[in-house]
Amino acid sequence: MFQRESICRFCLSLCTIVLLPAGACWGFDPPNTCVPQPVLHKQLSEALLAGDRNKARVLLTSAIGCMPDPNGVDQVEMLNQLGELNEADSRLTDAEGNYQRALDINKKSPRPLDMATSLNNLGTIAEKRGRYAESEKLLRQAYSILEGAQVQDSPMLGQITSNLAVSVQKQGRYREARSLYDQAFSLLRKSSGDNSKPFALALINAALLSYETGHFEEALTKNGKALHILNALAGAPSLDNAVTLNNLGLTYFQLGRYTEAENAFRQSLAIRTKLMSRIDSEAIETVNNIAVLERRTGRGGAAEQDTQHALQLAEKELGLEHPLIATLLNTQGLIAASEHDFRRATELYQKAAAVWLKTVGPDDPKYAATLSNLAQVQSRKGHYKKAQQDYEQALRIDSARYGTQHPQIATDLSNIAAQYYFQKHDEEAIELYRRVEAIQEQTLGPESVEVARTLHNVAVAQLRSKDFDGAERSYRRAIPMFQKSEAREGAILSQWLSEYATVLRHQKRFGEAEQADVQAVRIQVRRAIEAKPNSATPGAFASATPST
Helix, strand or coil, X not given: CCCCCCXXXXXXXXXXXXXXXXXXXXXXXXXXCCCCHHHHHHHHXXXXXXXXXXXHXXXXXXXXHHCCCCCCHHHHHHHHHHHHHHHHCCCHHHHHHHHHHHHHHHHHXXXXXXXXHHHHHHHHHHHHCCCHHHHHHHHHHHHHHHHHCCCCCCHHHHHHHHHHHHHHHHXXXXXXXXXXXXXXHHHHHHXXXXXXXXXXXXXXXXXXXXXXXXXXXXXXXXXXXXXXXXXXXXXXXXXXXHHHHHHHHHHHHHCCCHHHHHHHHXXXXXXXHHHXXXXXXXXXHHHHHHHHHHHHCCCHHHHHHHHHHHHHHHHHHHCCCCHHHHXXXXXXXXXXXXXXXXXXXXXXXXXXXXXHHHHCCCCCHHHHHHHHHHHHHHHHCCCHHHHHHHHHHHHHHHHHHHCCCCHHHHHHHXXXXXXXXXXXXXXXXXXXXHHHHHHHHHHHCCCCHHHHHHHHHHHHHXXXXXXXXXXXXXXXXXXXXXXXXXXXXXXXXXXXHHHHHHHHHHCCCHHHHHHHHHHHXXXXXXXXXXXXXXXXXXXXXXXXXXXX
């Protein structure tokens, strides 16, 4: 999972640290009397530096109850800090309550910066809970308050703009999101400088946009720059470095640079293991990413071992009903499916779906993603009508969340089109693929690698229906587009060239067909020469297992 940064006002590092699970022992004697502010601040700083965020939360809760002025500035700041702690622990309901209470106090005696902070924090919670339109509205209100108060030199303005870009991005409005990121960078350069932590965190979020739109080299550059800034600011790696390294790993993965991806994931995990007294949810997400990579590189045994270990830790730390449990079960399902163990894959996907239903509900895209995986199993077993029904249900869920013009909608429609193709309904498949192509061109750009993949699907359907002229045009567009993309894969390109040669022979263009075949063979030979056997590597936790 690509990790993002929610930019907060009070303590940016709070956004990436995770508390102990609810119900855990305190491990210290919670204060039962009010303590002086200097003592509280010292205890709070010590708790955060030690990674004991459970103690920090208890201290803040106690301090809030001791405030002499329930409507004062200190009360608001502490409520926001408590909200940040709860947000980092995925206790979003508690965090939302903290932020809302802070906002209610602000309304009694409005202070622009505090009002904007509370609205910004509520906006990030709404975004995390999938309420993107509400998130956008709250963040725009926060921006307007600061703009009206003429505090354009405040770093908060740039931070709000970066968070607004994330909400717009989640709604599939990528061009607008890119413009907002540019605006955020301009504001942050003026207020904090382009070597500041807020600027680095905005780069991390902007890299997510590049990643989602298939601009992987651009994502690599942004994450690399963010990591450089963070390294220069801190004497030792921080949890922000761990987030950036995890995201670098995912980008390397998409580029097929698996060794670099694995190194980045393991560095991220090592930082978290060193800094945290207990394994946290983002560390487990990184282990999940390592397992997906191991599966891709033919190390199914290591992938199974890592996901099983991560699942045991997640169940112990987070309980049986947590979104991360569903993520890990889903990955185990992918591993089983790749080994053609469809019965086990189905069982794992169904378990994941049950957790999603309990944690995020039936209308969340995460649940829709697992439905799509169940559909893929049905499809691979030849049950195309059942698969189509599940894909259509996923489409309904995603359409309600994202609208009709979003890359995920294109993916859902492509999956449905594939079922038409498998049932030999080529005209219906081509018609749907054309819709997919139009959405992808609008949202990802006309030269996106995803457009190339869709054109290839069109070409295959045209070839089977003996529309050789149409297939030739589709291949002639798809192949150069794929060759120029950052995600080009030799095996795929070789296959496409061989298929293109077949089309050219049907058109009696034998010389051009031979050229395409030669290109395909050259790619295959080059891949065989460059291929190296996968060496045995330790499991994700082998080198540094945290005490639990």
